Amino acid sequence: MPPGFNRTHPCWVLPGIGSWQQCFFMSSTLHHAPDLTRRAPRSMRVRLGGYVILPRVLDKCRAAIAGTLGEYKYNCPLDQNFLGFVGIDPDALKSEVAKGGGDSEILAWIEAHATHKRSPWEIQQWSAFHDQRGPSSDPDTLGYFVDSVRKLSSTREDIRTWADLLDLDDHVSFGGKA
Secondary structure (H helix, E strand, O other): OOOEOOOOOOEOOOOOOOHHHHHHHHHHHHHOOOOOOOOOOOOOHHHHHHHEEOHHHHHHHHHHHHHOOOOOOOOOHHHHHHHHHHOOOOOHHHHHOOOOOOHHHHHHHHHHOOOOOOHHHHHHHHHHHHOOOOOOOHHHHHHHHHHHHHHHHHOOOOOOOOOHHHHHHHHOOOOOOO
């Protein structure tokens, strides 16, 4: 039997989640969790409630809970941009996601528990900024960006933003051609 499997109660007990009883709350999360060893999370450009980044955060969070995160990281600096903007603790979000709610239920929870209540225009402006955000002009960040693009393609001069770079990296990482 694989580690974490319970013969008496046929479910997985995941480290950091708790006992087998909690598995019943998590079954839909695990069932619907993306396998990020086989495909990329949603693009950071995809919006939920007007927020960019959020659907990608949820994909990575669900995959982290299910143990299918692969090389992705939950609560990475990109995720922290969103979490900081709304004022949500990453562990609290992970606990809520583990209950198995869908995107709209998680969005409602975020809106109810955010310490920074944002108006629609703030969300739109913040999302537009992150949609078009490129590397800053400091030499280290700019060099990192250029080197990252070069590792993926020597011909893609259209990669100008972090969203462009993430989309290209996701595509190439799963067998696509740059």
